[in-house]
Amino acid sequence: AQSVAQPEDQVNVAEGNPLTVKCTYSVSGNPYLFWYVQYPNRGLQFLLKYITGDNLVKGSYGFEAEFNKSQTSFHLKKPSALVSDSALYFCAVRDINDMRFGAGTRLTVKP
Amino acid sequence: DTGVSQDPRHKITKRGQNVTFRCDPISEHNRLYWYRQTLGQGPEFLTYFQNEAQLEKSRLLSDRFSAERPKGSFSTLEIQRTEQGDSAMYLCASSLGQGQGSGNTIYFGEGSWLTVV
Numbered sequence: 384a385q386s387v388a389q390p391e392d393q394v395n396v397a398e399g400n401p402l403t404v405k406c407t408y409s410v411s412g413n414p415y416l417f418w419y420v421q422y423p424n425r426g427l428q429f430l431l432k433y434i435t436g437d438n439l440v441k442g443s444y445g446f447e448a449e450f451n452k453s454q455t456s457f458h459l460k461k462p463s464a465l466v467s468d469s470a471l472y473f474c475a476v477r478d479i480n481d482m483r484f485g486a487g488t489r490l491t492v493k494p
Numbered sequence: 495d496t497g498v499s500q501d502p503r504h505k506i507t508k509r510g511q512n513v514t515f516r517c518d519p520i521s522e523h524n525r526l527y528w529y530r531q532t533l534g535q536g537p538e539f540l541t542y543f544q545n546e547a548q549l550e551k552s553r554l555l556s557d558r559f560s561a562e563r564p565k566g567s568f569s570t571l572e573i574q575r576t577e578q579g580d581s582a583m584y585l586c587a588s589s590l591g592q593g594q595g596s597g598n599t600i601y602f603g604e605g606s607w608l609t610v611v
Contacts, residue, residue, distance in 0.1 A: 415597040417599070417600075419602070424605075424607070425604055425605070426498075426500075426585055426602040426603050426604040426605045427537065427585070427587075427602040428602075429599050429600075429601060429602075432597065432599060434597035435597075473536050473537075475536075477597060480542055480549065480550050481527060481539040481542055481550070481600075482527075482537075482539070482587075482600050483539070484536030484537050484538075485536055486534075486535060486536050487534075487535070487536050
């Protein structure tokens with residue numbers, strides 16, 4: 384079965400600094416990879432996805448992610464973090480009929 | 495374009511009572527999903543519908559849980575004889591469906607929080 388792993392429970396970064404939230408995947412066949420963000424007591428909001436094509440995917444709110452096949456990674460990045468980016472981030476992989484999520488990484492951006 | 499909507503957003507119920515959640519997907523989406531999320535965890539798949547047909551159920555979906563999508567539009571998730579372990583956020587989501595392993599994005603609602611006391 385397809386799966387993703389998020390090795391960091393928590394990421395702290397200062398406002399204005401670049402941020403990276405890590406994700407690695409394990410799939411058979413071509414991976415369909417996604418990033419979602421969740422604010423407190425809210426549902427998940429779609430940020431971006433990789434299906435095929437360019438390894439660098441651009442998404443909402445200035446986020447981007449880099450697909451790396453050799454390292455089986457799909458890390459989420461942003462050049463300059465905002466305090467409002469503080470939230471829970473989930474990496475996910477499309478399985479046959481549903482989406483499989485990582486455990487989540489809590490991003491805290493400090494002023 | 496309205497997104498996925500869920501009702502109620504919050505429900506507190508006593509153990510042993512039945513509860514029902516409703517989900518209205520994005521109108522043109524033929525696939526509808528239910529997930530459960532507990533604190534500190536990622537969402538876990540419960541079940542999904544292709545139009546009105548329920549095509550897959552997770553082993554997490556015990557006999558006390560039942561989901562329906564009678565006309566292929568809105569869906570309900572009912573939990574009978576609730577237990578404290580059922581306390582969680584129940585997320586509904588929808589997508590277009592084009593066969594298995596589709597790269598179509600799944601869009602989530604705001605979730606329905608259930609607290610069983």
